[in-house]
Amino acid sequence: MALERRKVLGIGAGLAVLPAGWALHQVANGTKRDWHTDTAPLERAFPLLSPLSDAKWVSSRDSDDRGIPSPELVISGFARLTPGRLAELTAAHAFVSEGPTDGFSSWFEKPLKGEGPENPQWVRSHELDRDGSGYSTKLWFDRRSDTVRFWALNPYG
Template structure:
């Protein structure tokens, strides 16, 4: 390969990160999280319809360079009015403040401080999924805040 081509390729690679950052700002990607609710309603049909969401994925800006078959989604979503009352009437719930300490992965860092203020988390083991012992690698944890009708979720391979 001649020297001019190598210089051209090198210059192109040097400009690529700046171009990508400008495109993100231009496309309104100022936040480090997703706000679309359709994927969450697909992953958690029992919770729908949802009215608002902030969530991240383990495949967002993956820095590891190693492809992983596992997908983790984590975040907050607002339930429709009355949905939490419907769920608490049908399932057993207990207090569980562990949701506040559950942002342990690198990709969850943008969510710190984004949840409801002074939440009182409750949880139902009936609504959590542990893969049913069939080795399919699914796991879902859900926490609910009664005050804000917000659900805090973390799910491994939520789409099957």
């Protein structure tokens, strides 16, 4: 009887420790992020910007609180251009001073609020924004940080 009672207490103690141990393991390994950091999908979506050195982006197909992913693919976020790439783009295309009008207003963009360059000086080239064939892209560039902020609907066509 005493042996069985110790087993039950031991199992109960083990079960109580499991959630805390799992949470610490998740944090230590950084397995859950609020955004993507891989640049390869962005380089496929925006070949003119390649190669990219780093990124923080989200997708409308990421899981959300509602539990229903979007039927259309929208990607949104920030990426860093390699040194000199923005200078090449501004030499080849017309740019105007223009910043984004919204502040990541979609449900899936919430993790991006507060991210990005400090005090950006956004410029935009309407030539580089693509419209038609079922997709649309908006690109804003910060000259100081070589960062591009992007929003794209169906970027892969």
